[in-house]
Amino acid sequence: MKRSIFLALLASWLLSSAVLSAATHLGPFQRLVVLEEGRKKPLDTFARNLLKQFSGRASLAGMSASAWLARVFFTPEKTFDDKIFLVNQPDVLAAMGVEGEGRGRFSFSRLRPGLGRLHELAFQYANLQDSGKGRFENETLRLFYNVSAYYNLLEAFRSIQAGSAAHPDRQSASGLPAIVPLGGGPGEPWLSPAQVLAHGASLPATVQREISLLAQASRAYATGRKNDFGQALTAFNRSVQVRLGPQAVRSSKISMEIYYNHIDPFFKAELAYGLALLILLLSMALPRFRLDRLSALCLLGGSLAHTFGLIARMLIMNRPPVTNLYETFVFVAWTGVVMGLLMAWWQKTELGILAGGIAGIVFLAIAGRYSLDGDTLGMLAAVLDSNLWLTTHVVTISLGYAGCVVAGIFGHVVIIQKLLDPRSAAAAGTTRLLYAALAFGLAFTSIGTVMGGIWADQSWGRFWGWDPKENGALLIIIWCAILFHARLAGWIGQIGLAAGSIGAIIAVVMAWFGVNLLGVGLHAYGFTTGAARGLLAFVGGELLFLAVAVPLCKKNAAESGGNKAQQKS
Amino acid sequence: MTENKKRTISRLFRPLASLKLTVIALLLMAGLVIAGTVYQAANGLYAAQEKFFASWIIWLFGILPLPGLLLAATLLFLNLLAATIFRLPYHWRQGGLLLVHYGLLLLMGGGFFIALTAQEYSLTLREGESSRLALRVDEQGIQIDRRPEKVVLPVGIKLLDFEKSMHPGTGIPRSFTSRVEITTGRTKRMAVISMNRPLRYREYTFYQSSYSEDGMGGESSTFSVVSNTGRWLPYIASAMLFLGLAVHFLGMLAAALKKSRPRGSEMP
Numbered sequence: 001m002k003r004s005i006f007l008a009l010l011a012s013w014l015l016s017s018a019v020l021s022a023a024t025h026l027g028p029f030q031r032l033v034v035l036e037e038g039r040k041k042p043l044d045t046f047a048r049n050l051l052k053q054f055s056g057r058a059s060l061a062g063m064s065a066s067a068w069l070a071r072v073f074f075t076p077e078k079t080f081d082d083k084i085f086l087v088n089q090p091d092v093l094a095a096m097g098v099e100g101e102g103r104g105r106f107s108f109s110r111l112r113p114g115l116g117r118l119h120e121l122a123f124q125y126a127n128l129q130d131s132g133k134g135r136f137e138n139e140t141l142r143l144f145y146n147v148s149a150y151y152n153l154l155e156a157f158r159s160i161q162a163g164s165a166a167h168p169d170r171q172s173a174s175g176l177p178a179i180v181p182l183g184g185g186p187g188e189p190w191l192s193p194a195q196v197l198a199h200g201a202s203l204p205a206t207v208q209r210e211i212s213l214l215a216q217a218s219r220a221y222a223t224g225r226k227n228d229f230g231q232a233l234t235a236f237n238r239s240v241q242v243r244l245g246p247q248a249v250r251s252s253k254i255s256m257e258i259y260y261n262h263i264d265p266f267f268k269a270e271l272a273y274g275l276a277l278l279i280l281l282l283s284m285a286l287p288r289f290r291l292d293r294l295s296a297l298c299l300l301g302g303s304l305a306h307t308f309g310l311i312a313r314m315l316i317m318n319r320p321p322v323t324n325l326y327e328t329f330v331f332v333a334w335t336g337v338v339m340g341l342l343m344a345w346w347q348k349t350e351l352g353i354l355a356g357g358i359a360g361i362v363f364l365a366i367a368g369r370y371s372l373d374g375d376t377l378g379m380l381a382a383v384l385d386s387n388l389w390l391t392t393h394v395v396t397i398s399l400g401y402a403g404c405v406v407a408g409i410f411g412h413v414v415i416i417q418k419l420l421d422p423r424s425a426a427a428a429g430t431t432r433l434l435y436a437a438l439a440f441g442l443a444f445t446s447i448g449t450v451m452g453g454i455w456a457d458q459s460w461g462r463f464w465g466w467d468p469k470e471n472g473a474l475l476i477i478i479w480c481a482i483l484f485h486a487r488l489a490g491w492i493g494q495i496g497l498a499a500g501s502i503g504a505i506i507a508v509v510m511a512w513f514g515v516n517l518l519g520v521g522l523h524a525y526g527f528t529t530g531a532a533r534g535l536l537a538f539v540g541g542e543l544l545f546l547a548v549a550v551p552l553c554k555k556n557a558a559e560s561g562g563n564k565a566q567q568k569s
Numbered sequence: 570m571t572e573n574k575k576r577t578i579s580r581l582f583r584p585l586a587s588l589k590l591t592v593i594a595l596l597l598m599a600g601l602v603i604a605g606t607v608y609q610a611a612n613g614l615y616a617a618q619e620k621f622f623a624s625w626i627i628w629l630f631g632i633l634p635l636p637g638l639l640l641a642a643t644l645l646f647l648n649l650l651a652a653t654i655f656r657l658p659y660h661w662r663q664g665g666l667l668l669v670h671y672g673l674l675l676l677m678g679g680g681f682f683i684a685l686t687a688q689e690y691s692l693t694l695r696e697g698e699s700s701r702l703a704l705r706v707d708e709q710g711i712q713i714d715r716r717p718e719k720v721v722l723p724v725g726i727k728l729l730d731f732e733k734s735m736h737p738g739t740g741i742p743r744s745f746t747s748r749v750e751i752t753t754g755r756t757k758r759m760a761v762i763s764m765n766r767p768l769r770y771r772e773y774t775f776y777q778s779s780y781s782e783d784g785m786g787g788e789s790s791t792f793s794v795v796s797n798t799g800r801w802l803p804y805i806a807s808a809m810l811f812l813g814l815a816v817h818f819l820g821m822l823a824a825a826l827k828k829s830r831p832r833g834s835e836m837p
Contacts, residue, residue: 038735346825346826390765436821436825439818439821440818443814443817443818446810446814447810447811447814450676450803450806450807450810450811451807453803453807454803454804454807457800457803458765458767459764459765459767459776460776460778460793461689461767461774461776461793461795461797462689462795463680463683463803464680465614466605466609466614466617466618466622467614468606468609468610471602471605471606472606474602475599475602475603478595478598478599478602479599481595482592482595482596482599485588485591485592485595486592488588489587489588489589489591489592491589491592
């Protein structure tokens with residue numbers, strides 16, 4: 001009974017959305033449809049991506065991204081003191097002649113005196129080759145692009161609000177949300193309000209009426225008439241919807257996406273997983289209180305939010321769960337958590353919670369970092385779109401990755417158990433779990449790789465092409481096969497298998513994104529340089545762990561006089 | 570065959586079935602795949618294939634011979650073949666694993682067969698142009714050092730129209746489509762070749778490979794044409810692999826469930 005109440009509370013927290021109730025007049029504003037990077041999305045998503053790009057966060061001091069963007073659009077001067085520009089390198093501020101220490105968020109008015117210098121610097125760096133840019137140059141450029149984007153946003157509604165023609169400089173300003181479709185057809189351009197004004201008198205009457213609705217809304221917001229603001233935008237949305245027809249923009253998908261944004265399911269799942277791990281630690285310290293069940297419930301609750309997020313994304317985009325790098329992180333995290341839960345359930349072991357919690361929190365954290373680069377619900381290029389083999393092989397391989405990662409986590413546990421007690425009986429149990437996870441990983445990586453081959457054969461006429469991504473998957477398969485056969489041959493025992501499974505994690509991360517880092521500029525700098533460094537640190541750390549722990553384990557085993565044959569069985 | 574002869578053969582080949590040899594061959598392959606991939610990042614796919622993936626022997630610094638991937642894979646293949654004869658446990662309970670190993674054998678064997686027999690050509694047509702002549706592409710791409718060999722295909726192909734479409738408001742391509750007319754003997758028919766949707770004709774398959782625009786509204790489309798009689802081999806191997814893994818793991822799962830839940834236990 002207590003358990004179900006707790007679960008209900010947890011679920012309602014996970015699926016509640018604090019922001020949704022806060023500002024009803026913002027509803028129609030969030031629902032404005034923007035065409036960006038080929039996708040029609042709610043303005044709310046546009047706002048969140050923008051604020052994340054500027055500040056690394058999706059909200060500003062308790063204010064939702066949409067609320068912030070509305071202020072930028074309609075009362076621009078009031079946002080000059082908002083601390084929205086994240087500066088990771090204090091040197092950039094110094095070079096701009098602006099005072100400030102450390103990494104932090106700064107307001108437009110704070111940066112303003114240095115903008116001239118920032119512009120000069122960016123002008124110099126923009127033409128550098130990628131290899132010539134260091135952290136400082138990249139951070140300078142990033143700040144410059146963000147401030148420029150903000151500067152453009154300030155003008156987005158100014159001319160409409162004033163009822164004048166657009167400022168000539170601002171007509172072609174890029175990065176402004178294209179919320180007004182010119183015609184109804186699929187090929188017709190979508191324009192930002194300022195661009196529409198620049199377009200002049202040749203506009204259809206409906207578009208002109210929509211523009212005047214936007215002007216009304218804009219003035220209403222500036223003078224604090226929230227109700228009028230909401231009504232004008234509702235009328236605008238309805239007019240656009242009628243013009244486009246119900247097929248072009250699905251109202252239910254827009255609602256779903258806004259709901260998904262506000263719930264922020266992956267962030268909440270991350271918190272729940274963190275809580276699960278924390279309680280698990282407590283339960284190990286205080287075994288009397290049976291806290292392990294509470295910990296399992298937290299993991300389960302987090303996985304509900306996680307599942308909701310995955311399904312919502314599939315419904316919004318009408319596509320399978322894994323189609324880009326971001327989604328592989330989310331999906332592998334999810335698979336890890338589900339595997340952990342199943343193990344906790346079937347095998348009655350808190351090790352499942354440990355492995356699931358770690359896999360969930362680590363990969364969701366990576367996904368969160370990655371999402372700062374822009375919209376994670378991007379459109380797909382021709383080669384990647386709508387092919388059964390392609391989509392299934394990516395999902396299958398991701399399952400395989402998760403299996404290997406979970407096995408590797410158990411590998412750490414086995415080594416630690418062996419360090420604490422060379423004759424540990426628990427280690428044998430952990431090894432069984434490791435074995436199962438590794439077998440799962442090998443099976444799904446193999447199937448996924450073969451399916452990838454089938455896709456390549458169907459699309460390119462060759463089953464195998466020695467592409468780095470293929471090689472990475474092959475390496476995982478070979479490595480897992482080595483572990484199983486070496487164990488059968490008696491070349492490695494429990495410790496060897498544990499160490500080998502940690503090697504499997506290294507193989508997985510190499511195949512997964514190490515391969516991407518080998519190539520040139522696949523993604524924006526923000527992720528890649530940080531990721532390359534993080535990857536090296538991770539691999540270095542694991543190798544160090546192995547180099548120290550494995551000899552210690554062997555020494556312990558030898559000292560305790562453990563029978564070697566028994567060790568290996 | 571006499572008992573004696575059988576024993577001799579067995580003595581000769583049994584070591585080939587050794588598990589330790591499996592591990593050694595796999596370790597070799599792992600090292601070569603890593604080395605080849607890193608080498609490829611710096612020197613390109615062609616060089617990496619020549620040096621690592623399609624080579625028998627790699628001469629390190631020109632003097633030290635190391636096994637190439639072809640040698641390692643052959644070793645693994647022979648090891649697997651010997652294992653299926655001498656070592657694998659022939660018992661119905663191990664049916665899944667047996668199927669997996671036979672699938673692998675077929676996958677590798679098929680790979681060797683295709684590498685020896687498949688041919689790849691490249692064919693570029695402007696809109697309105699028709700041709701039977703294709704350029705021979707060898708395994709590593711069109712050869713640069715000598716004039717590409719021209720081959721007459723048994724099918725004539727005419728490009729009627731090429732179309733590409735973009736996601737609205739972006740430079741991200743949504744699809745590439747070529748409408749073609751194929752002529753065989755006295756018959757003609759229209760066909761569509763697009764990304765992920767090749768045209769198959771007997772042992773030939775036509776893939777949309779790339780396109781170009783001449784800036785004056787004219788477009789041309791490039792197809793890769795593959796003739797591969799062993800095309801179905803990896804499919805059968807994959808099916809065996811898949812089935813084998815499924816049988817093996819469902820069996821394992823069933824056993825684990827039977828063991829771990831002696832009485833009705835509840836979710837923690």
